[in-house]
Amino acid sequence: MPKVQVNGIDIFYEVKGTGEPVLLIAGFMCDRSYWSLLLPHLISHYQVIRFDNRGIGQSSAPNSPYSTQQMAKDAAAILDVLGIKQAHIIGHSMGGQIAQELALLYPKKVKSLVLLASLAKGNERFHQLVESWGDVATKIDLKLYEKLILPWIFTDNFYAIPEMVYQLIEWVTNYPFTPTADGIYHQSRAIINHDTTDRIKDINCPTLVMVGKQDILTPVIFSEQLAQNIPLAELQIIETGGHGFLIESTEAVTQAILKFLAKFQ
Template identity: 65%
Template sequence: MPRVHVNGIDLFYDIKGAGEPLLLIAGFFCDHTYWSLLMPSLVKQYQVIRLDNRGFGRTSAPDNPYSIQQMATDTAALLERIGIEKVHLAGHSMGGQIAQELALAHPEKVKSLILLSSLAKGDARFNSIIATWGELPANLDLKLYQQVILPWIFTDAFYSIPEMIEMIVNLAINYPFAPTPHGLYHQSRAILGGDTTQRLKDIHCPTLVMVGKQDILTPIKFSKQLAQGIPNAELVVLDSGGHGFLIESPENVASAILKFLCCLPKNGMSLM
């Protein structure tokens, strides 16, 4: 599987499908496969590029501080190395933070922006959760770690299906590219340091902000702040799903993404 050496790390990426490029950036404790349930719908119309962020999966996990801006720079360098000049850009949770920074630093590379279950800056409760999630891997095995974080990710309805939760826990336990405690710690601190609040007004590409109605980790208020701050943003609240709606409601998420993309100006120009 392909890797490129950028910014001092070996960065893993995957490309499938044909058409306009669509880059997908996953969040904390997730690799490129987190988008897998959306892929059958997306690759029918787009060339879909996925990557493993610094600190997780098959990408290097250096033991030094990370930042959201740094991970955006990693992503921009990937696009340059693989010869893709401009993309539709989607990010989930931390991936949405990275996508915002990429759109701000390199507006010429971004045709449109899709922010899923994301935020401009965390509040006190969110920051406390993420700080704890960054510290726990040094003290818990992967099974216990999953049991701590999953209630924040999935809805009551999803949790009522024990075999689904068991499957997700087993996937994490048997994941062949085990995360390092320091990689997760540095990702968590990057999330805590992210803040685009005062710069949202400088994002001028067409933007879709989407959140699950039952998201208790990055609640609707976070997405409302993004949609209100970004000049050309549309807010969509899905009735089904919480923070993990890429797994709980993949068809609905993919449908909303494709609807947004198909309605963009054909030349991909900014609506500004």
């Protein structure tokens, strides 16, 4: 699988399917594998590009500050390498922050935007939480780290099936491309420093803003603020699932995305 060199680092990506291009941008501590449950549904209709953000997976993890604008430039470079002039952009959480910057920096590259469980700017509670996640990355092992984070990602219904949680933690800790402490730290700071509050009014492409009703990390109000301030945005609240609704409520999220994208065919 190929890499592209941009901004002095290597970004790992892959392309599957045919049709209109769709670029998937994952969130904090997540590489391209986070889209695995959604991927089969998308590649039957679209050319899907997944990649590892800087700091994660098989991309470089430089020990220097990251920003969502910088990561948007990484994403744009992949489109350029592939000769793609315009794509549908889908971002989850931090990936949605990156997607916002991509739409602002390169409006002609973005045909539509899907922002999943994302935000324009966090509140103080959110910032302190994400800051602590970056700080403890060097203090504890990955298994304990996942146990610390996952209650913010999944709902009571998910935790009601203990083997699901156990299997997920085991998969993450045994994954061959586990995140580095430096990558985790610098991604956390990119999230905290992101602020498009006064600029999202300039996003002029059709936008779907989606959030899980039970999301306690990026609560519904964050998505409401996005939808209210992006001129061509619509808001959809998924009744089941929290921040990790790509895993917990895959079918509902997939159907909503496919319905939205079908408007452009």
